Amino acid sequence: MLKSELHILDQQVSEIINNDKLAAGETSTDHLSGQVKTVQGTCSQLKKQWIQELYSPAKDDVISRYVQYHQSGITRLSDQLSEALAVHQNPAGPHPYDELFGALLTGLEDLLLFLQTGCYRFFDQDFRVTLFNSRRRCDEIAGLEKKLRLHPVAVNESALRTAIADSVADKLEEARYAGISYRDLDQTITILRIAERHIYAAEKPAAQNLQDTLYRGNLNTLHFFNWYRDNFFKKITGPVSKKEKERVVLAELERISGLFVAQRKVFEPDLPSIDQQVLPFLKSQMGHSSKAAVPGQSNGNSRLPLDLSVPQFAVFIRVLYKCGCFPVNNVAKIIRFFTGHFTTKKQSNISVKSFARAFYGLDQSAAAVVRDILQRMINYINKTYFH
Structure with a gap:
């Protein structure tokens, strides 16, 4: 029934x-x-x-x-x-x-x-929304993002505003190619509403309060982390003593450690939580003030190289997805995983946008290469296991 x-x-x-x-x-x-x-x-x-x-x-x-x-x-x-x-x-x-x-x-x-x-x-919050709903809500988000970028802010808030808008723009770009889940949709709108509430408020300065609110909300994008890192370096560079720099680092480490981060609200599921990026960075500044490596960004040596182009790799993954090899329906999550853990012939850092375009495209030359690889796989299996 x-x-x-x-x-x-x-x-x-x-x-x-x-x-x-x-x-x-x-x-x-x-x-x-x-x-x-x-x-x-x-x-x-x-x-x-x-x-x-x-x-x-x-x-x-x-x-x-x-x-x-x-x-x-x-x-x-x-x-x-x-x-x-x-x-x-x-x-x-x-x-x-x-x-x-x-x-x-x-x-x-x-x-x-x-x-x-x-x-x-x-209800599965991680399942993608309909095309109808996605178009309506993404248009709404794009309008809020544009409004945020155009709103006049103080100089010290401009870079933070850009980091938020760029984080949202990345999510929108991904949504247009791979769809967007209910959870990601709600979180994206929430981030923009938080920014509105702080930046449009009469009280100034808003940057510190907004930074802490986004930190607690687990905005773990590289845009936000890079802003935080660069903003913090401004505090410990210049004509200050080594002892004073360490005092500033310790004070910030103590302050930021007291902020609770909502682990379940992570904005980018394939990146470490924002506290797992910021706290190691601050600890790395004890004793020296040179820029540390960006947490959350895979080292090139840790990514597995492939003898494929991006379009060929994308077609291969699409075939696996369509044939039921992944027990998940979230295409965006699949794309983020493979772009974050592999390199191709010419790309050490695969763009999510280019991979998604190839994933949904109909590149026959790339498909021909993949078909040849799959045929060799079949021949190997027949020879090895069914001879």
């Missing part, structure tokens, strides 16, 4: 998307409107069904699988609708179907919101 409800919704949405007359623009808006109302009725029925299941004696792990099954299925249907809507969109003006497709997408998004708020214990 549980799966049949989603199966019915799947059939209804597929009937709309796969209608040849709709693709040709020959379906009447009245007919499409009737189909939309049918889908909306099924959505209402799904909510009632979910409420019954939540109050049933089923075990938590059963409900968790049930909720996440629906979360994944509805996300898939929403993305299919978004892609179908893109086909009908006309730059010259609105299409008659736009409003009805928009109502469908809003209805599916409402279902996901119902799951997220009503089943928050079981």
Whole structure:
């Protein structure tokens, strides 16, 4: 019964998307409107069904699988609708179907919101949001980022503001290629709201308070760490004695050690927590003030070199992902891992942006190289294990 409800919704949405007359623009808006109302009725029925299941004696792990099954299925249907809507969109003006497709997408998004708020214990916050929601929220974030960059600030706050905006811009760039999870979306907006609250406030200076708030919130990007490092070096360089420098370092070490860092709110999951970057840096300054290596950035020698180009590497990883080799659906996390732990023929530091572009691209020359490698693998397996 549980799966049949989603199966019915799947059939209804597929009937709309796969209608040849709709693709040709020959379906009447009245007919499409009737189909939309049918889908909306099924959505209402799904909510009632979910409420019954939540109050049933089923075990938590059963409900968790049930909720996440629906979360994944509805996300898939929403993305299919978004892609179908893109086909009908006309730059010259609105299409008659736009409003009805928009109502469908809003209805599916409402279902996901119902799951997220009503089943928050079981909802997968690390699963990617729909294309429809991602575009809306990323546009909102981009607007907040632009507003932050343009807001006049004191000289000592300008670099910090840029570090925050650059951290958000990186997250947005990644979202456009690989999608973004509910958790990352909320954290990104939270960071911008924190910056707004401090930078736009009347009290000055805001830099110290904002720095500490971001530190506690675990903004562990290299942009923020580099800002912190450079800002701290300004305090211990110049015509001051070695003893005074050590006093400043000790005072900052004591102060920053007293700040609690929310480990579960880490902004970049593949980088160390911000305290694991800052505290070793401060300790390294005891006795000398030369710039230490940047924590959180892999040493080139610790990355495994590959005899592949970035596009070839990306195609190879996509094949592994599509064939079910990774027990996770978060493509962004997969991309961050492989760009952070490997080097290619010409890139000692692989750009997440270039890797993501190649991951989703259709480079036949790169695919041909990967196919040749996979064929050699098959030949090796046959010769070694099945001879």
